[in-house]
Amino acid sequence: MDIVQFAYPFLGQAILEPNILLIQKCHYNQSVMYPLHRILVCLDLSPIDQTLMEYTAHLCKALPEAKVYFIHVSKKLEIPEEIKKMFPNVTGPADEALEKGINDEASKYFANKCDTPYEAVVKDGNETEQILKWSQVKEIDLIVMGLKKSLKGAGTNAAKITAICHASVLFVPENASFKLDRVLVPVDFSKNSAMAVDQAMALKKLGNVDVLLQNVYKVPVGYHYTGKQYVDFAIIMKHNAEKQMKTFLSAYQINEEDVTQVFNLDEDDKPADVIFTEAKVQAADMIILGSKGRTMVAAMLMGSVAVELLRVNKEIPYMIVKDKKANMGFMQAFKNL
The missing domain is CATH 3.40.50.620 (HUPs)
Incomplete structure (x- = not known):
């Protein structure tokens, strides 16, 4: 024995x-048993968003069929003063203005660097509920969220979303460089x-x-x-x-x-x-x-x-x-x- x-x-x-x-x-x-074709990137309008955009753009170079959705959820759709400073050209309705600002920022990392299509989605309401909803609506394969150590900002409710969502989840630390x-x-x-x-x-x-x-x-x-x-x-x-x-x-x-x-x-x-x-x-x-x-x-x-x-x-x-x-x-x- x-x-x-x-x-x-x-x-x-x-x-x-x-x-x-x-x-x-x-x-x-x-x-590929678990293809990563449709990617949802969760943004909170803090500096970590730039890291998430850049990391996702590099990842998409290896995923030729990918499409990316950037989502930001606000409890109340209004443009804070600090965001107006970050995006001085933002005008008009808050959701449209924020979507334009996000798309403009994303273009720095996606335009001329990869052919992956992307679009911004801005919603109000409960963050967890909206992210889970849109992960189903868009049939998302991978949700990308930030891992914060020192940066200020509320961040997404990572543990709860990860526990409930159907998709795979990728956590990207602040200041992470793609490798x-x-x-x-x-x-x-x-x-x-x-x-x-x-x-x-x-x-x-x-x-x-x-x-x-x-x-x-x-x-x-x-x-x-x-x-x-x-x-x-x-x-x-x-x-x-x-x-x-x-x-x-x-x-x-x-x-x-x-x-x-x-x-x-x-x-x-x-x-x-x-x-x-x-x-x-x-x-x-x-x-x-x-x-x-x-x-x-x-x-x-x-x-x-x-x-x-x-x-x-x-x-x-x-x-x-x-x-x-x-x-x-x-x-x-x-x-x-």
């Missing part, structure tokens, strides 16, 4: 050989992980990106009942993770030569911190994580790791990948309640 089974017989084979072969396979080399040479994908060998890997491999195909697959493992409570020391059991768990990674790659038809495998021990039960630290060590340009959404409750509540990464990571662009069709079905059911 395997020593991990001996310590945790109630887990059966789950910890050793997850039945991932029964999961629908992702053929990244045949088609996409290396992406880190944390994997736990689930279907959610496969979605994230599939998206990373699609980016690799489009832009020759190095993909690093990271598994964060830990020594389970009760290891001492086996008579093993912590260090010895950590080695056992790493070997088990390596075995699971091999099975995972085989199940989803991913060549080991196409990815770099990274294994990290989580000694403090803080996987988000381990992920962020490794991303910095590897000089990753983006972190891509698969979102939980297999049930109505799971679709409403993001996984704890996804939430924690929002808290600890304010430096590296971070994408949460969702199954758009499954989540749109959930959103429709939720609306009909």
